[in-house]
Amino acid sequence: MGLTVVGTEPAAADLSQCVHCGLCLQNCPTYLLTGYEAESPRGRIHLIQALTEGRVEPNDAYRTHIEQCLVCRNCESVCPSGVHFGRIMEAGRAQLYERASLPLGQRVFRRLAFRELLPHRARLRLMFGALRLYQRLGLQRLVRATGLLPKGHAEAESLLPPLPPPFEPRWEVFPAEGETRYRVGMFTGCVMPLVYGPVHAATLRVLRHNGCEVHVPRQQVCCGALNVHGGEQVAARELARQNVRAFLGRGLDAIVVNSAGCGATMKEYGQLLDDSGAAEFARLTRDVTEFLAGIELQPFTRTVRRTVTLQESCHLVHAQRIKDAPRALLGALPGVDLRDMAHPDLCCGSAGLYMLTEREMSTRILDEKMVDITSTGAGTIVTANPGCMMQLQRGVRRAGLHSDVKHVVELVDEAYGG
Amino acid sequence: MTLAETLRAALGPASLYSGVEDVIMYEYDYGLDRGMPDLVALPRSTAEVQAIVRAAQAAGVPIVARGAGTGISGGAVPAQGGLVISMARFNQVLEIDEANRCAVVQPGVVNLDLSKLAEPYGLFFAPDPSSQKASTIGGNVANNAGGPHCLSLGVTVNHILGVQIVLHDGSGVRLGGKSPDGPGLDLTGLIVGSEGTLGVVTEVTVRLLPLPEAVRTTLAVFTSVEDASEAVSNLIGRGLVPAALEMMDRLALSAIEAAFHAGYPPEAGAVLLVEVDGLLEQVEAQASVVDEVCRSAGALEIRLAATPEARAKLWAARKGAASAMGRIAPNYYLHDAVVPRTKLPQILAHVVEIGQRYDLPIANLFHAGDGNLHPMILFDAREPGILVRVMAAGNEILNRCIDAGGTITGEHGVGLEKINFMPLIFSAADLEVMGRVRSAVEPSGRFNPGKVLPSLASGHGLPQRGAMPALVPEGLWV
Numbered sequence: 001m002g003l004t005v006v007g008t009e010p011a012a013a014d015l016s017q018c019v020h021c022g023l024c025l026q027n028c029p030t031y032l033l034t035g036y037e038a039e040s041p042r043g044r045i046h047l048i049q050a051l052t053e054g055r056v057e058p059n060d061a062y063r064t065h066i067e068q069c070l071v072c073r074n075c076e077s078v079c080p081s082g083v084h085f086g087r088i089m090e091a092g093r094a095q096l097y098e099r100a101s102l103p104l105g106q107r108v109f110r111r112l113a114f115r116e117l118l119p120h121r122a123r124l125r126l127m128f129g130a131l132r133l134y135q136r137l138g139l140q141r142l143v144r145a146t147g148l149l150p151k152g153h154a155e156a157e158s159l160l161p162p163l164p165p166p167f168e169p170r171w172e173v174f175p176a177e178g179e180t181r182y183r184v185g186m187f188t189g190c191v192m193p194l195v196y197g198p199v200h201a202a203t204l205r206v207l208r209h210n211g212c213e214v215h216v217p218r219q220q221v222c223c224g225a226l227n228v229h230g231g232e233q234v235a236a237r238e239l240a241r242q243n244v245r246a247f248l249g250r251g252l253d254a255i256v257v258n259s260a261g262c263g264a265t266m267k268e269y270g271q272l273l274d275d276s277g278a279a280e281f282a283r284l285t286r287d288v289t290e291f292l293a294g295i296e297l298q299p300f301t302r303t304v305r306r307t308v309t310l311q312e313s314c315h316l317v318h319a320q321r322i323k324d325a326p327r328a329l330l331g332a333l334p335g336v337d338l339r340d341m342a343h344p345d346l347c348c349g350s351a352g353l354y355m356l357t358e359r360e361m362s363t364r365i366l367d368e369k370m371v372d373i374t375s376t377g378a379g380t381i382v383t384a385n386p387g388c389m390m391q392l393q394r395g396v397r398r399a400g401l402h403s404d405v406k407h408v409v410e411l412v413d414e415a416y417g418g
Numbered sequence: 419m420t421l422a423e424t425l426r427a428a429l430g431p432a433s434l435y436s437g438v439e440d441v442i443m444y445e446y447d448y449g450l451d452r453g454m455p456d457l458v459a460l461p462r463s464t465a466e467v468q469a470i471v472r473a474a475q476a477a478g479v480p481i482v483a484r485g486a487g488t489g490i491s492g493g494a495v496p497a498q499g500g501l502v503i504s505m506a507r508f509n510q511v512l513e514i515d516e517a518n519r520c521a522v523v524q525p526g527v528v529n530l531d532l533s534k535l536a537e538p539y540g541l542f543f544a545p546d547p548s549s550q551k552a553s554t555i556g557g558n559v560a561n562n563a564g565g566p567h568c569l570s571l572g573v574t575v576n577h578i579l580g581v582q583i584v585l586h587d588g589s590g591v592r593l594g595g596k597s598p599d600g601p602g603l604d605l606t607g608l609i610v611g612s613e614g615t616l617g618v619v620t621e622v623t624v625r626l627l628p629l630p631e632a633v634r635t636t637l638a639v640f641t642s643v644e645d646a647s648e649a650v651s652n653l654i655g656r657g658l659v660p661a662a663l664e665m666m667d668r669l670a671l672s673a674i675e676a677a678f679h680a681g682y683p684p685e686a687g688a689v690l691l692v693e694v695d696g697l698l699e700q701v702e703a704q705a706s707v708v709d710e711v712c713r714s715a716g717a718l719e720i721r722l723a724a725t726p727e728a729r730a731k732l733w734a735a736r737k738g739a740a741s742a743m744g745r746i747a748p749n750y751y752l753h754d755a756v757v758p759r760t761k762l763p764q765i766l767a768h769v770v771e772i773g774q775r776y777d778l779p780i781a782n783l784f785h786a787g788d789g790n791l792h793p794m795i796l797f798d799a800r801e802p803g804i805l806v807r808v809m810a811a812g813n814e815i816l817n818r819c820i821d822a823g824g825t826i827t828g829e830h831g832v833g834l835e836k837i838n839f840m841p842l843i844f845s846a847a848d849l850e851v852m853g854r855v856r857s858a859v860e861p862s863g864r865f866n867p868g869k870v871l872p873s874l875a876s877g878h879g880l881p882q883r884g885a886m887p888a889l890v891p892e893g894l895w896v
Binding site for chain 2: 013019022026035036037038040055082083
C-alpha cells in the first residue's frame with residue numbers, strides 16, 4: 001500500500017483502522033433509509049480507500065456517495081475499533097474537491113458559502129437583515145402563497161424560520177450577577193446571532209445568573225465547522241486562528257458555546273492548527289450544557305410546564321460524546337415532563353449545509369424523525385444546535401404540528417424566569 | 419437489452435447499480451476474501467427477486483445473495499463476479515404470533531431488531547451471533563449462525579420453522595411452516611446453512627422462545643487460560659449447562675477494554691463470562707455452583723453483574739470484541755475452529771506455540787462451552803510477505819484442531835475462506851454426495867458459485883491435507 005500522509009489525503013492509518021465488520025450499518029441514517037452499502041460508513045471508507053489506490057474515479061457517482069454522508073458521526077460512537085470517521089470524511093472530501101472538477105453551480109455555491117459569506121459577519125448581517133425585512137413586510141407569506149419560486153428555491157426558502165431580533169451585545173464584558181465564580185468566554189458564531197438571537201440572550205442570562213463574568217469578544221468569527229465538513233480546511237484554519245486570538249489572553253476558565261456543531265470543531269482546533277494556542281482554546285471549550293451540568297446551579301425559581309422530547313444533536317452526542325448533560329439539566333427543571341423518542345441519537349437530517357445541498361435525502365430523514373417525535377406527544381422539541389433547530393422547525397411545519405422547538409438552555413432560562 | 423438495462427427497467431434506477439463506484443463496496447464482507455460484482459440489485463419483493471433470477475439465468479451470470487455483509491468467510495462475496503442481490507430492503511417483520519411462539523419475517527430483518535420487537539411479548543429469537551446488531555436473519559439462515567447462547571439453545575437450524583425460497587428457475591416455493599417437525603425430508607433444514615447455493619430465501623418463519631424468568635451473569639478472572647479451561651471442564655463435569663460460557667485471553671481483553679471500558683480486568687490472563695438462566699430458584703443454585711467451581715479452579719476474582727445494565731455492558735463488550743481488534747492491529751484473520759471442549763487447553767498451547775514460531779500475535783476468544791475457538795491472528799497487511807505467514811499459521815492451527823478430533827468451522831460458514839479445508843474433514847465420497855444433493859436442488863450451478871463444496875468450485879481441485887487456502891493478493895486492503 002505504502003500510502004504517505006500528504007496534504008489533504010486521508011491518513012493510511014485512519015483508513016486501515018476500519019475492519020469492515022459492519023457494526024456501524026444500523027447506526028447510519030442514510031444506510032437505514034436506503035439499505036445501500038454505498039451509503040454506509042463502511043462503504044464510504046472503502047470508496048475513499050479505493051480512490052487513494054486509484055481503483056475508482058472521483059466521478060458523479062463517487063461524489064454522490066461521499067456528499068450524501070451527513071457526517072453525523074453516529075458510526076464513530078458505536079465503532080468498536082474507534083475509527084475516526086469524521087476525520088476520514090473531512091480529508092476524503094478535501095481530496096475529492098482537489099481532484100474532481102465540480103459542476104459550475106456547486107463551485108459557485110461553495111465559493112459563496114465558504115469564502116464570501118460565512119467568514120464575513122457584516123455581509124451575513126446585511127443578508128439576514130434583508131431576509132428579516134422580507135418576512136416582516138409579509139413578502140414571505142405572499143411568495144409562499146403564490147408559489148412564485150421555482151421548486152428548488154422554494155424548498156430552500158422553506159428552511160427559513162421566522163427571524164427573531166438578532167443578538168447584538170452592547171459590551172464585550174458582562175459582569176456576573178452576585179459573586180463572580182467563573183470568567184467565561186461566550187462563542188457566538190456566524191449565523192446563530194442572526195437566526196437564533198434569543199438562544200444567545202438566554203445563554204448570557206443563565207451564565208451571568210450563575211456567577212459567570214461573560215466575555216463576548218468582538219473579534220471572534222465563524223468557527224469554520226462548515227468549511228471543515230465541506231473539505232475546505234485552508235479557509236477554516238484562518239478562521240480558527242482569528243478565534244484563538246480573540247479569546248486567549250483573557251484569563252478565561254472556559255469558552256462556552258451553545259452550538260454543538262461549532263463546539264465539536266472548536267474542540268478539534270488543536271488538530272486543525274497544531275499549535276499550543278489552538279490546543280489551549282480547544283481545552284477550554286465547553287458546550288453550554290456540559291458547562292452548566294458541571295457547576296453548582298442557582299436554585300430554579302419558575303415551573304416550566306412543558307412536555308419535552310430531546311433530539312440529541314449529533315455533534316453533541318457523537319462528536320463530543322456528551323449524552324448525559326442535557327438530560328441532567330432538563331431532568332432538574334421543575335415541571336418538565338421529559339419523554340424519550342425512539343432513536344434520539346439518530347440524525348434529523350440537518351447536518352449543516354446538507355439540508356440545502358442534499359435536500360431530498362435530508363427531507364426523507366426528517367420525515368422519519370418527525371414520526372418518532374410525534375409519537376411521544378411532546379409539545380416541545382429541544383435540541384442543542386442551531387442547524388437541528390432549523391431543520392426541526394421545518395419538520396414541525398411539514399408535519400402540520402404546533403410544537404415549539406427550543407434549545408436546552410432556553411428552558412433552563414425559563415426556569416429562572418427569563 | 420443488456421442484463422443491466424433489463425433489470426434497471428424492471429426495478430428502477432435506485433435499485434440496480436453497475437458502475438464500479440456504485441458496486442465496489444459489495445466486493446467485501448467482514449472477512450479477507452474479495453470479489454468484484456458486475457451488478458448489484460436491491461429488490462423489495464419476492465416477485466422482484468423472481469424477475470431478477472430469471473433475467474440473470476437467461477444472461478448466464480452468477481447470482482450471489484447478500485444480507486448485511488457481516489459474515490467472515492466470504493459467503494456474500496461474488497467470487498466469480500456476476501450479480502449480487504442485496505436483501506437489505508426486505509426488512510419487515512410480517513407477523514409476531516405470540517400464541518404459537520413464532521414470527522414471520524423478511525430475510526433482511528436485523529437479528530437484534532427481531533428480539534427487541536418480540537420482547538414485549540416475553541419472547542426472543544435465540545441465535546445471537548456477535549454480529550446481531552447488524553447481521554440479518556437471512557444471513558443467519560444461510561450460515562446456520564451460532565452465538566454465545568447457542569450452547570444451551572442450539573444454533574439457527576433449531577430455530578427455523580420454514581422458509582420461502584426462489585429457486586434456480588425463478589419459481590418460488592414454501593418449505594415448512596408454523597407447525598414444527600413436518601413429515602418427509604427436512605428440506606428447511608437443508609436450506610439452513612446452504613450459504614446461498616440453493617436459492618434466494620425471501621421469507622423466514624422463526625421459532626421464538628420465552629424470555630427466561632431469571633438470569634445471572636458471572637465474570638470470573640483467572641491468571642491463566644489453563645486455569646480458566648479447568649473451570650470450564652469442571653462446570654460441564656458437574657452437569658451444568660450454562661446459557662453461555664465464554665472465554666477471552668489477555669490480548670483480546672486489552673482491545674476490549676480500550677473499546678468498551680466494561681470493567682474487564684486488563685491484567686488478567688483470562689476471563690470467563692458465565693451466564694445461567696431459567697427459573698429463579700434454579701438460577702440461584704446454579705450461580706453458586708459457578709462461583710464455587712471458579713474459585714476452586716483458582717479464580718482471582720468473581721463478579722456477579724448486579725443490574726441488567728451491568729450485564730448488558732459485559733455482553734456488549736464481548737460481542738464487540740472481534741470488531742475492537744482494529745485498536746491493536748490494522749488487520750487480523752479470525753478463525754472459527756471447533757474441538758471437543760476437553761481438548762481446549764491442549765489446543766491453546768498449540769496456538770501459543772504456533773504464534774511464537776511464526777512471530778505473530780494471536781488473540782483468543784472462545785465459546786468455551788462448546789469448544790468453539792476464535793483465534794485472531796493480528797498483522798499489518800502493509801508488511802511485505804506477511805500474508806503468507808498469516809495463512810500458514812492459520813493453516814497449522816486448523817490442522818491441529820482436526821487432529822484433536824475437531825472441525826474447521828463452528829458457526830461462520832465455509833464460504834470461500836474454508837473451501838480448501840473441506841477435504842480435510844470430508845472424504846471425496848462425502849463431498850460427492852453433497853454435490854449431488856446441491857445439483858438436484860440447483861442444477862444451474864450459478865447460485866453462489868465457488869463456495870462451500872470444492873468439487874463444484876471452478877479452479878478448485880481436491881487439495882491435499884495441509885494445503886493452503888487461497889491467498890489474498892498482496893497489497894489488498896484487508
